Amino acid sequence: MDKQHFGQHSSSQFNEELESIRDHMMEMGGLVEQQVGEALEALLTADSQRAERVLEQEKRVDELEITIDEECARVLALRQPAASDLRMIIAVTKAVSDLERIGDESSKIATMAITLAREGESPHGYMEVRHIGNQVRHMLRQTLDAFVRFDADKAVDIAEEDNAVDMEYRSAMRSLVTFMMEDPRSISSILNIIWSLRSLERVGDHTSNIGEQLIFMVKGKDVRHISVAEMQRELKDPE
Amino acid sequence: MDTALQYNQAARRASADADSENPMLEERAYPEETIGEPLVDNPKMSIRNVDVFYDRDQAINNVSLDIGRNEVVALIGPSGCGKTTFLRALNRMNDIIDTCRIRGELRLDDEDIYGSAMDVVELRARVGMVFQKPNPFPKSIYENVAYGPRLHGMAEKRHELDDVVESSLRKAGLWDEVKDRLQQSGTGLSGGQQQRLCIARSIAVNPEVVLMDEPCSALDPIATVKIEELIAELSQSYTIVIVTHSMQQAARVSHRTAYFHLGHLIEMNETNKIFTAPDHRLTEDYITGRFG
Amino acid sequence: MATDRNEQAGASRLRRGLQKRYRRERRFRGYGLTAIMLGLIALLVLFGDIIGKGLPAFQQTHIQLEISWDREVLGINQVSEAELKQANFDALIKQALRERFPGVDARRQQHQLFKLVSSEAGYNLRERLQTDPELLGSTETVALVANSTVDMYMKSDAEARADDRQITEVQRQWINELRDSGELGFGLNTSFFTQGDSRNAEQAGMLGALVGSFYTMVVTLLLSFPIGVAAAIYLEEFAPKNRLTEIIEVNINNLAAVPSIIFGLLGLAVFINFFGLPRSVPLVGGLVLTLMALPTIIISARSAIKAVPPSIREAALGMGASRMQVVLHHVLPLALPGMLTGTIIAMAQALGETAPLLMIGMVAFIADVPQGFTDSATVLPVQVYLWSNTPEESYVALTSAAIMVLLAFLIGMNTLAVVLRKKLEQRW
Numbered sequence: 039m040d041k042q043h044f045g046q047h048s049s050s051q052f053n054e055e056l057e058s059i060r061d062h063m064m065e066m067g068g069l070v071e072q073q074v075g076e077a078l079e080a081l082l083t084a085d086s087q088r089a090e091r092v093l094e095q096e097k098r099v100d101e102l103e104i105t106i107d108e109e110c111a112r113v114l115a116l117r118q119p120a121a122s123d124l125r126m127i128i129a130v131t132k133a134v135s136d137l138e139r140i141g142d143e144s145s146k147i148a149t150m151a152i153t154l155a156r157e158g159e160s161p162h163g164y165m166e167v168r169h170i171g172n173q174v175r176h177m178l179r180q181t182l183d184a185f186v187r188f189d190a191d192k193a194v195d196i197a198e199e200d201n202a203v204d205m206e207y208r209s210a211m212r213s214l215v216t217f218m219m220e221d222p223r224s225i226s227s228i229l230n231i232i233w234s235l236r237s238l239e240r241v242g243d244h245t246s247n248i249g250e251q252l253i254f255m256v257k258g259k260d261v262r263h264i265s266v267a268e269m270q271r272e273l274k275d276p277e
Numbered sequence: 278m279d280t281a282l283q284y285n286q287a288a289r290r291a292s293a294d295a296d297s298e299n300p301m302l303e304e305r306a307y308p309e310e311t312i313g314e315p316l317v318d319n320p321k322m323s324i325r326n327v328d329v330f331y332d333r334d335q336a337i338n339n340v341s342l343d344i345g346r347n348e349v350v351a352l353i354g355p356s357g358c359g360k361t362t363f364l365r366a367l368n369r370m371n372d373i374i375d376t377c378r379i380r381g382e383l384r385l386d387d388e389d390i391y392g393s394a395m396d397v398v399e400l401r402a403r404v405g406m407v408f409q410k411p412n413p414f415p416k417s418i419y420e421n422v423a424y425g426p427r428l429h430g431m432a433e434k435r436h437e438l439d440d441v442v443e444s445s446l447r448k449a450g451l452w453d454e455v456k457d458r459l460q461q462s463g464t465g466l467s468g469g470q471q472q473r474l475c476i477a478r479s480i481a482v483n484p485e486v487v488l489m490d491e492p493c494s495a496l497d498p499i500a501t502v503k504i505e506e507l508i509a510e511l512s513q514s515y516t517i518v519i520v521t522h523s524m525q526q527a528a529r530v531s532h533r534t535a536y537f538h539l540g541h542l543i544e545m546n547e548t549n550k551i552f553t554a555p556d557h558r559l560t561e562d563y564i565t566g567r568f569g
Numbered sequence: 570m571a572t573d574r575n576e577q578a579g580a581s582r583l584r585r586g587l588q589k590r591y592r593r594e595r596r597f598r599g600y601g602l603t604a605i606m607l608g609l610i611a612l613l614v615l616f617g618d619i620i621g622k623g624l625p626a627f628q629q630t631h632i633q634l635e636i637s638w639d640r641e642v643l644g645i646n647q648v649s650e651a652e653l654k655q656a657n658f659d660a661l662i663k664q665a666l667r668e669r670f671p672g673v674d675a676r677r678q679q680h681q682l683f684k685l686v687s688s689e690a691g692y693n694l695r696e697r698l699q700t701d702p703e704l705l706g707s708t709e710t711v712a713l714v715a716n717s718t719v720d721m722y723m724k725s726d727a728e729a730r731a732d733d734r735q736i737t738e739v740q741r742q743w744i745n746e747l748r749d750s751g752e753l754g755f756g757l758n759t760s761f762f763t764q765g766d767s768r769n770a771e772q773a774g775m776l777g778a779l780v781g782s783f784y785t786m787v788v789t790l791l792l793s794f795p796i797g798v799a800a801a802i803y804l805e806e807f808a809p810k811n812r813l814t815e816i817i818e819v820n821i822n823n824l825a826a827v828p829s830i831i832f833g834l835l836g837l838a839v840f841i842n843f844f845g846l847p848r849s850v851p852l853v854g855g856l857v858l859t860l861m862a863l864p865t866i867i868i869s870a871r872s873a874i875k876a877v878p879p880s881i882r883e884a885a886l887g888m889g890a891s892r893m894q895v896v897l898h899h900v901l902p903l904a905l906p907g908m909l910t911g912t913i914i915a916m917a918q919a920l921g922e923t924a925p926l927l928m929i930g931m932v933a934f935i936a937d938v939p940q941g942f943t944d945s946a947t948v949l950p951v952q953v954y955l956w957s958n959t960p961e962e963s964y965v966a967l968t969s970a971a972i973m974v975l976l977a978f979l980i981g982m983n984t985l986a987v988v989l990r991k992k993l994e995q996r997w
Contacts, residue, residue, distance in 0.1 A: 047565070047566050047567050048566050048567065049566060052566065117566075118525055119565065120524060120528070120552050120553075120564045120565055121551075121552060121553060121554065121555050121560075121561050121564045121565050122561055122565055123565045123566075124552075124553060125553065125554065257554075258553060258554025259554070368887070370883070370886065370887060373886060375809060375810070397889075398889045398890075398891065399889070400889075401886070401887060401888065401889035402888075402889045405887065405888075406887035408880060408883060408884065408887070410880050412878070412880035412881060412883065412884040413884075414881060414884065414885070414899060415881070415903065424885075424888060424898075425888045425889070428888060428889060428890055428894065429889060475884070478884075478888065479887070479888070482888070482889070
C-alpha cells in the first residue's frame with residue numbers, strides 16, 4: 039500500500055468517503071499541531087489571550103474527532119473494507135483518538151500558561167520547555183507528513199525521536215528537581231512547568247503511537263510494544 | 278487551519294507525483310512464484326505445476342498448491358480467472374469437455390488423480406461436488422440422497438439405505454425440515470433447502486473432499502448463512518474446497534484463501550492474512566474492490 | 570419558466586405518441602385476430618362440408634323381407650362349408666320378393682324388382698345362416714340392405730327424387746308402397762365398419778383400410794421409435810462435435826423436408842425391387858413410413874433431450890455416474906414425455922400419408938380385410954383417395970365418412986400427445 043492508492047476503487051462513492059476521512063484527519067492533525075505550537079508560545083510568552091484561543095480551538099478538534107469516528111463507523115458498516123482499506127480505517131480511528139489526546143494535553147499546557155501568567159513569570163525551566171516543545175512539534179509535524187505520504191520508514195525515525203524526547207524529559211526533570219531543592223519558593227511555579235513538560239512528553243508518546251498506526255496501515259504489521267531495533271527488523275524483513 | 282490546508286495540498290501533490298511516475302505497473306505484474314504459503318505438511322490433495330488448456334487457450338497457468346486435511350480452502354478471484362476450471366480439475370469434471378487438456382500433477386492422498394490407476398467413478402465418489410445452482414434430481418428427496426450410495430453399491434439393503442439417507446440429511450441440517458416428506462419431490466424445496474439437499478446427496482457417499490462451486494450464489498442471505506454454518510460443521514469431517522465470488526464469504530468460512538488472477542495463482546495464505554494484509558498488489562486490489 | 574413550457578410540450582407529445590402507439594397495438598392485435606378467424610372459418614366450412622356429406626353414409630336403407638330358409642330353393646341339405654359355397658342365396662331373395670309382389674310377372678319388371686335389393690345381399694344371408702345353422706327350414710323377417718340406387722333415392726329430397734333417372738317408375742311405386750307399410754326404412758350402416766372395400770357402394774366398408782392402417786402403423790412405430798430415440802441419444806449425448814456429426818445433423822433436418830413421394834420411390838426401389846418384398850403390403854408401407862417418420866422423431870427427441878437441464882447431467886456425473894447411467898437414470902426419463910409427443914405426432918403424420926404408399930402399390934382394390942403384415946392391404950387415406958376417384962355418386966358420402974373416421978383418429982392421437990405431455994411433464 040502506498041500514497042496514491044486512493045481513488046482506484048470501482049465504487050467512486052467509496053473513494054470519496056475514504057478521501058473525506060483522510061481530509062478530516064489531516065485537518066484535525068493541522069489543528070492539533072497548531073494547538074501545540076500556540077500553547078507552547080502562550081506558556082513561553084505568558085500570553086493568556088493566546089492560551090484562551092487554544093482552549094477555544096479544542097472544541098473544533100473534538101467535533102472533528104466525532105465526525106471522523108462516525109465516518110469510519112459508516113464505512114465499516116456499509117463497505118466492509120478489507121486489507122489496506124480496513125487497516126486504514128482502524129489506523130485512522132486509533133490515530134484520531136491519539137490526536138484528540140494531544141489536543142487535550144495542549145489544552146492542559148494552555149491552562150498552565152494562564153495560571154503562570156496570573157502568578158508571574160518563573161525563569162527556571164523555560165529553556166527545557168522550549169527545547170522539548172520544539173522537538174515534540176517537529177515530531178508531530180513529521181508524523182503527520184508521513185501519514186499524508188504513507189511513509190512507514192519515517193515512522194521509525196519518529197519512534198527514535200520519541201526516545202530522545204523521553205531522555206530529554208528525564209534530564210529536565212532532574213535539573214528542575216535540583217532547582218526546587220535550591221529554591222523551595224519556586225516549587226509551585228516549577229511544578230506547573232513540570233506538568234507542562236509532562237504534557238509535552240505525553241504528546242510525544244501519542245505522536246509515536248500515531249507513527250505505529252502508520253506502520254500498521256502501510257505495512258500491515260503490528261509494531262506496538264516493541265523496541266525501535268525490533269521495529270526496524272520487522273520492517274526490513276520482507277518475509 | 279493553515280497547516281491543515283498545507284497537508285491537504287501536500288497529499289494531493291504526493292499523489293500527483295506518483296501518478297506521473299506510475300510506479301504501479303511493475304508491481305501489478307504476475308509474481309514468479311505464488312506469494313504466501315501455498316504448501317502445507319501432509320496435504321490431502323497436492324497440486325503441482327498444473328496447466329489447463331481449452332483448445333489453445335490456457336485457462337490455468339502453472340498452479341501449485343496443497344489442500345490440507347479437514348481444511349476449508351477458498352478460491353477467489355475475478356470472473357474468468359480459472360478458479361472454477363481449477364476446481365473441476367480436482368475431480369476430473371473437465372473430462373466431459375472434449376477440448377480440455379490438463380498437464381501437471383494432481384494427487385489425492387498420494388494417488389495420481391489423472392493416473393491410469395485412478396478410476397474416475399471412484400474419484401468422484403471420493404471427491405464430491407456441489408454446484409452453483411441447486412440441482413436436485415427431479416425425484417423424491419429420499420431418492421436424491423440415496424442415488425449415490427445405490428450407484429456405488431454402498432448400501433444394499435433398504436434399512437442400510439434408510440440409515441445413510443437419515444444421517445446424510447442430518448449432517449446437512451435438513452433432516453428436521455424434511456423427515457415427514459421424504460417421498461416428495463426434491464425440486465419442491467426452497468432454494469436453500471435444495472442446496473443443502475445437494476450437499477446431503479454428495480456427502481451420502483462419504484467423500485473425503487467436497488468441492489463447492491459458488492454454492493450460495495443463487496441463495497438469499499439467510500439460506501447463505503445456513504450453508505456457511507454447515508460448511509463450518511462439515512469441515513470437522515471433510516476437506517472442503519470452495520469457489521466463491523463473495524469475499525466476505527471466503528473470509529467467513531475458509532481457513533486458507535487462494536487468489537487466482539487470469540489463470541495464475543497469485544497468492545495463497547491464511548485467510549486472516551489475505552484479508553487484512555495481503556502481500557501482492559493484485560490481491561490487495563481485488564480484495565479492496567479496486568480491481569479493473 | 571422556459572423549462573416548464575418545455576416539459577409541458579414534452580408531456581403532450583408523449584401523450585400523443587402514446588395514443589398512436591396504442592392505436593398501432595390495437596391494429597396489430599386486430600390482424601392476428603382476423604387471421605385466426607379466417608383459419609377458423611375455413612376449418613368450420615371444411616368440417617361442415619365433410620360432416621354434412623358424410624353423416625348420411627352411416628345410415629343405410631334396409632328392406633324387410635319374409636325369408637323362408639328353404640332347402641330346395643337354396644339347393645342344400647345341411648349347413649356345411651362346402652354346401653354353403655354352392656347355395657343359391659340370391660334365389661331366396663328373389664323368391665321373397667316375388668312373394669311380396671305377386672303381381673309382377675314380366676321378366677323386365679322382375680329384373681327391376683330384384684334390383685331393389687343389394688346385389689350382395691346374398692352374402693349377408695349366407696353369413697347369417699353360417700352363424701346360426703338352426704335357421705334352415707324356418708321362416709323369418711330379415712332386413713336386407715337395399716341397392717345403393719334405392720338408398721340414394723330414399724336419402725334425397727322430393728325434388729331430387731323426381732329427377733332421379735336411376736329409379737324407374739315402377740320401382741318408384743314399389744318403394745313408396747314398401748315405405749308406407751314400414752318395410753322400407755333406415756338402419757345403421759354396419760357394413761361400413763365390418764366390411765372391406767366393395768364395388769357396390771351399399772356394401773363398401775372401411776374395416777380393411779382400418780386394419781391395413783393399423784398393421785402399417787405397428788410396423789412404423791416398432792421401427793421408428795427405437796431407431797429415432799437411439800439416434801437422438803447418440804447425437805446429443807455421445808457423438809463428438811465434429812464435421813461429420815454436423816453433416817449428419819443437417820441431413821436429418823433436410824430429410825424432414827423431403828417430399829413424401831420421394832420416400833415412396835425409394836421404398837419401391839429398395840424394399841420391393843431390391844429386397845423383393847411383396848407389393849402393397851403393410852410391412853413395406855410401414856418401412857416406407859418409418860423412413861418418413863424418423864427425421865421428425867429424431868428432431869423432436871433431440872429437442873426433448875436438449876431441454877433436460879445440463880445441471881442434472883452435471884449432478885449425476887459429479888456423483889460418479891457413468892455417461893450411460895446419466896442417460897438411463899436421468900436424461901431419458903426426463904425427455905421421454907417430449908419424445909412420446911414427437912413420436913405420436915410423427916405417427917399421426919404417417920397415418921395421414923398417401924403419396925408414398927401409392928408408389929408401393931397400396932392403392933389396389935382389396936376387398937378382403939388383411940390378416941397380417943404381409944397380406945395385401947390398403948390404408949385409410951388411400952381408401953379415401955380411391956373412393957373419391959370413383960365416379961358413382963353414392964361413393965361421395967362414403968368418402969366423406971372415411972375422412973371423418975381418419976380425422977377422428979388424427980385428432981384422437983394429437984389429443985393423446987397433448988395429454989401425455991401435460992401428465993408426464995416434469996418440472997425442475
